[in-house]
Amino acid sequence: xxAIIIFVLAALCAxxxxxxxxxxxxxxxxxGCTVSTPNGAEIDLKCDTDFDGRVLKTIQAKxxxxxxxxxxxxxxxxxxxLKDGHCYHLGADVGIARHLSGVLGGIMVQAPSxxxxxxxHKVCGDVINCNVASTDGCHFTTGNKTYVARCxxxxxxxxxxxxxxxxxxxxxxxxxxxxACKSVSWSLGICYLKNEIPDALYxxxxxxxxxxx
Numbered sequence: 419x420x421a422i423i424i425f426v427l428a429a430l431c432a433x434x435x436x437x438x439x440x441x442x443x444x445x446x447x448x449x450g451c452t453v454s455t456p457n458g459a460e461i462d463l464k465c466d467t468d469f470d471g472r473v474l475k476t477i478q479a480k481x482x483x484x485x486x487x488x489x490x491x492x493x494x495x496x497x498x499x500l501k502d503g504h505c506y507h508l509g510a511d512v513g514i515a516r517h518l519s520g521v522l523g524g525i526m527v528q529a530p531s532x533x534x535x536x537x538x539h540k541v542c543g544d545v546i547n548c549n550v551a552s553t554d555g556c557h558f559t560t561g562n563k564t565y566v567a568r569c570x571x572x573x574x575x576x577x578x579x580x581x582x583x584x585x586x587x588x589x590x591x592x593x594x595x596x597x598a599c600k601s602v603s604w605s606l607g608i609c610y611l612k613n614e615i616p617d618a619l620y621x622x623x624x625x626x627x628x629x630x631x
Contacts, residue, residue, distance in 0.1 A: 439463055442481045445522065452527070453483050459490035460528035461498070464515065467523035468499050471513030475555075475568055476620040479505035482522045490530050492555065498524040504620055542567055545587045548625045558587070558627065561594030565601075565627040572624035573603045576614035583609040586625040593627075601628035 439451035445465035453461045463482055474494055479485035485505035489495040497512035498505060500522040512525060542556035548569035558565050567586070578598060583589045586602075589609035593599035596611060603610045603626040615628045 468518035
């Protein structure tokens with residue numbers, strides 16, 4: 419009898435294994451499941467949840483699993499929101515969880531085992547070339563300042579000056595010369611200098627960069 423009681427208590431006290439998400443998790447059935455990414459990260463799914471933390475980057479993603487994988491490849495990503503095919507990467511402080519129907523929130527509960535293929539581990543070189551997929555998230559240094567480049571991204575708002583430049587590279591170089599400039603967005607020959615680092619919005623015709631913190 420004592421042995422049975424000990425067995426039952428041990429079973430009750432044992433940690434509950436996390437439920438693994440399917441390849442394309444569905445809500446509400448899989449709320450709380452965990453996506454394991456190829457680089458060893460684990461991200462928990464929160465159905466109908468929107469985190470209000472600062473957006474680092476916005477990309478397109480067809481599923482929560484794809485969004486989670488992309489988050490794991492960004493060393494600055496600590497969580498995410500997925501809504502209408504747009505994957506919003508959040509920083510380590512994901513903010514407050516708010517109920518919002520249709521939004522899939524995610525929290526990274528285990529960091530990548532290999533450090534990820536992330537912004538902190540890539541160098542742009544002499545130019546920021548967004549025609550090359552690996553450019554996104556690279557670091558570009560000019561004027562003793564280092565910027566993180568984001569392709570297909572518009573840092574919307576906080577403009578204090580607009581000038582004409584031939585490229586995103588030239589735009590960032592102009593930013594480095596102005597003490598007030600913390601980030602830029604560039605599109606179709608127009609360079610938007612910004613005195614803050616606004617939230618990122620997905621846009622195919624924009625490239626952006628912001629000062630590395």
